[in-house]
Amino acid sequence: MNSQPSVSAAPAVHTLSSGLRVLLAHDPLAQTVAMGYFVQTGARDERRAEMGASHFLEHLMFKGSEHVSGTELNMRLDALGGHANAFTSDEATVYHAASLPEQAPELLAALSVLLEPALRPEDVEMERGVILEEIAMYDDQPESRVFDALRAAYWNDHPLGHQVLGTAQTVAALTPDALRQNFTERYGTGAVTLVATGQLDEAALLAQAETLSAHWPRTAPTRTPRPHTPAPALHRLTDDTLGRLHVAVCSPGVPVTHPLREAAAVLSEIVGGENGRLYWALLDTGLADSADLSHAEYSEAGVFEGGFSCDPERGAEVLALYRDALVTLQRDGVTPAEVRRAARKLAVSTLLRAETPQGQLFGFGMEYLALGRLVTVEEAVERVAGVTPGDVQALLDLRPFDVQVTVALGRTDAVQPLD
The missing domain is CATH 3.30.830.10 (Metalloenzyme, LuxS/M16 peptidase-like)
Incomplete structure (x- = not known):
């Protein structure tokens, strides 16, 4: 076989x-x-x-x-x-x-x-x-x-x-x-x-x-895109029964049809992926037990979404470091080596998923729903592997991390609003 x-x-x-x-x-x-x-x-x-x-x-x-x-x-x-x-x-x-x-x-x-x-x-x-x-x-x-x-x-x-x-x-x-x-x-x-x-x-x-399908109803989707402009905010949900502090952070991203869609995936891998910047700042140092960042895309909008969990006493320090990682990224940009590593990793992941019919099924199906057109495995790999430092910088020039909506759950006394 x-x-x-x-x-x-x-x-x-x-x-x-x-x-x-x-x-x-x-x-x-x-x-x-x-x-x-x-x-x-x-x-x-x-x-x-x-x-x-x-x-x-x-x-x-x-x-x-x-x-x-x-x-x-x-x-x-x-x-x-x-x-x-x-x-x-x-x-x-x-x-x-x-x-x-x-x-x-x-x-x-x-x-x-x-x-x-x-x-x-x-x-x-x-x-x-x-x-x-x-x-x-x-x-x-x-x-x-x-x-x-x-x-x-x-x-x-x-x-x-x-x-x-x-x-x-x-x-x-x-x-x-x-x-x-x-x-x-x-x-x-x-x-x-x-x-x-x-x-x-x-x-x-x-x-x-x-x-x-001959007798199935013929109705079609009627989704109407709606613009959305979030405002920075911090929400504290106090629960003294929790032993860990759980924090989630969201910032504007790009929609599924945006030309910088793949750059957003690469950027989130650089920051929140395995061995990403958050790993070395928060996990390798023992300050947090989890920390991540990902990008989700929708018809008319996208979001960078992530967070961490840690000892409540360290909440202020860890949140400051998490925010600093995003602000520093936006101010100083990324290195060509970081882009190459992240793009290669995402390209390999795309190929691995496509090695089985079931993996191909989700790749073809979800892309077709999102874009209304076929996206071959070769095109998907080429698009993510072809992301350049300039593409990531163009995304950072949109200043997505100027807006951060943060929710903290647990013993939240140490968590303070962003200046």
Whole structure:
């Protein structure tokens, strides 16, 4: 068996008569096939009073259709031998699975049942309890609490501030009718892309997808971008029961379509990646037990988001060093060696993810949802590997770290506002 599948499969997009887009990346050397429905809807597309509806729907999809029970559906997915799962984010919901190539028709049929949910009232009530337990579990985790508070403080009333899980109050109030309305409005074929990678019979897959999607609703996404201008702020959430101080920091980044998108990824790797500047300033010195910075990009905005945890008595010192790392970076820039190392590391990570059909699935699918066009592995690698010190400096010239929204959770007496 070939142990190193090709990573250069050239994908192609087909639009079916139903309006469903199908992105295929055939790799004849692959030993598996991976498929996923990538839906252009997420937490940001919800009405604020219905926060959590997207994640709620994700759960309900696995409860079966009018013709297939939840038990039978899950038995079908399990019998395929591959890992079937789903996730909801701010701007996307994805249902995915993998199997052996000869099982591709059964895999597509089972995945397609997910897109025809019965949304039975009894299933809604059962999953409501599951999700409320999930919310309670995350509420007990300081890392989740501080970042939920950070996003709420940073985004304020912008829909990107919606919590993916929702709140206990909004989830408790979601009715079967409200969930069905959310599904009808946001799951039409205009919002859905089927992505399939690995060893494929492309003609057979297209014909099957045409039949399966023929009766699906034709609605399309109606997302309206909204500008957002954050203001510097410090929010202290005192909880004397916590033994560690948890701090989260957010600054403006660039949107997914910005030409400096890859430079933002390189910059965050230089600062917050393994062996990045924060590691040497805070972890290697023993001042903090965690410290990071990453960049997240959305349709109309992006954010640098990170933070640290430490002994509360060291909170002021560690926060000052964290802030200083960002300010020094913006003032003095980065070195060519730092850019080369970070860009190379990100390029290698992109190639490693693309070595399997499942890795290709997420690369192609998420990029297509975000950009509305195909991005090959070669292009993705070339773009990140080609980031120059000048690109990173152009990003720093936007002065993203002039604005820092900070949330501290725990014993917060030592944490003071930024001068």
